[in-house]
Amino acid sequence: MGGSWLGRGVDWDWVDSVNGFWSVLLLASCALGAFVVRFINPINCLSNQNKEYGEGVCFTSEDKLFVEGMNPDWHKLVSYHLWVPLILLGQALCFKIPGAIWSASRGVFSININETVACLEKVQLAKEEVRQSTLRDTAVVYSSILRSNRFIQGVFYIFVKGLSLVNLVGQFVFLTVYFSPVLSFKPRPPDIFTSVNPFLSRSVRCRYTVPRLQNTIILETECRLQINEIYEKMFVFLWFWVLFLAVLTSINLLVWLAYLFLPFFRNSRISVHVAAFTGCHPKDPAISRFISSFLGLDGVLMLTLISRNSSEVVAAGLAHSLFRVFREQDQGFCVQGGLSGPSPNHPGGVSLTASPGATSSVPASSTIVYSEGIPMTTLSPCTDTRPEKPLLQENGENGH
Structure with a gap:
């Protein structure tokens, strides 16, 4: 540490x-x-x-x-x-x-990395809800800093x-x-x-x-x-x-x-961290856009130093949380070979509701899936194979 x-x-x-x-x-x-x-x-x-x-x-x-x-x-x-x-x-x-x-x-x-890592390391053994909440809050704050x-x-x-x-x-x-x-x-x-x-x-x-x-x-x-x-x-x-x-x-x-400054070296470690959580391919264009346009030099420096000096788990968890914030702000993510059809939030969009126990593995066509409560446009093979819950349950509603 x-x-x-x-x-x-x-x-x-x-x-x-x-x-x-x-x-x-x-x-x-x-x-x-x-x-x-x-x-x-x-x-x-x-x-x-x-x-x-x-x-x-x-x-x-x-x-x-x-x-x-x-x-x-x-x-x-x-x-x-x-x-x-x-x-x-x-x-x-x-x-x-x-x-x-x-x-x-x-x-x-600059970002005070020492204080951030000290906070994230303390919650590694805490309950999953507390850990995810801390990572989420940290990612939101950092996204605001990186935006400016x-x-x-x-x-x-x-x-x-x-x-x-x-x-x-x-x-x-x-x-x-x-x-x-x-x-x-x-x-x-x-x-x-x-x-x-x-x-x-x-x-x-x-x-x-x-x-x-x-x-x-x-x-x-x-x-x-x-x-x-x-x-x-x-x-x-x-x-x-x-x-x-x-x-x-x-x-x-x-x-x-x-x-x-060189994309090949800059993207290698962070893309693997993000892909490990999302199921996307490390060379997916969305991840490259996340690193270049969302993280920038400061975010790459921060995550690289954390992974080298603290823990790969802490760095990967923070990278994934930052990527989730990026997905909420960006309309095209986790795509392979181009963007898919219109978002359901836009006029003309088609909403797809996931059924209980369904997974987000879909055919290689324009599809809207829900991953962790966030609408996500995807094309195969960039899929998330983890079981998903209905959107209402993820938002804390009882579904009645």
């Missing part, structure tokens, strides 16, 4: 969960670890004079460390390790922003996934340019400075002053930033993690574009 401790809501798929929850948790843990290791022997200087004082000053100052041969304007880059915990927190925030934007849109101009908006939520969902992909590409470029983790696989002496990756230099020199009576002594010593070895391995892992997620999110975005 949505909102679980795994950080996956009903209106997310698992790739959104990896980007918006697990990656945030990973980077926040890295930031915490980067802060903790600062207190575990982060630097080791060779000087024997005021060693502890020198190491403390060299590690915490931005202008004491330098690499021999480095441009003096770049000296502060050697102390970049001081900002690593904040950099990791900033990366975690960038992963969180797309999911936060999507969550903030719930109930504003059939595409905004779907387009916005694609936009949020695009934001996640932009974030991943930006973070990949950032890690590649500024931390160059690939260089860590190339053999190089640790004391040689490279202008490509000055941020994680390991062998550095420190120039600091020591007070002596009324004078100060300038000392210079060679130090090894052991903390940068840990940071370098951390950023190597993050580089591969971001690369993996960028590829995964790109594929996921293409799949969702296909689900929302």
Whole structure:
């Protein structure tokens, strides 16, 4: 169910969960670890004079460390390790922003799927009358919402996934340019400075002053930033993690574009759900018209996410209830090869009353049958083989 401790809501798929929850948790843990290791022997200087004082000053100052041969304007880059915990927190925030934007849109101009599924799951074990009534009420409310908006939520969902992909590409470029983790696989002496990756230099020199009576002594010593070895391995892992997620999110975005905009992918699951309840063929034109003109992008998105994250039964029940509302509003439904004759509600129409115990299986001719109390135009083989009750009984009358 949505909102679980795994950080996956009903209106997310698992790739959104990896980007918006697990990656945030990973980077926040890295930031915490980067802060903790600062207190575990982060630097080791060779000087024997005021060693502890020198190491403390060299590690915490931005202008004491330098690499021999480095441009003096770049000296502060050697102390970049001081900002690593904040950099990791900033990366975690960038992963969180797309999911936060999507969550903030719930109930504003989109359907709150989490609340809907929570309500429908509670009534799954209730009495049949209560369950059908809840599904019916939900379908009526959703049909009203979908009537005024059939595409905004779907387009916005694609936009949020695009934001996640932009974030991943930006973070990949950032890690590649500024931390160059690939260089860590190339053999190089640790004391040689490279202008490509000055941020994680390991062998550095420190120039600091020591007070002596009324004078100060300038000392210079060679130090090894052991903390940068840990940071370098951390950023190597993050580089591969971001690369993996960028590829995964790109594929996921293409799949969702296909689900929302290509009829073959868009209709497959929903048409099977509707056909399971109605007896229609999944490729019936009425079902295709129901998906394209009634549900739209928003309805397809809603039912797809519910079937993936909650239950196929809940998604199929809601799809069937929505289809029943669609049948009430549409004059041509459940047809195979064209529309049938005029409706009995129109002038010239012929009313056909079902007898007790009769079924709706009819010859392949223009016929009016009653299914669940709703007049339904049908042509064989799209038939509903469930036993039907007389219309008066379905409306609660005693038939006398």
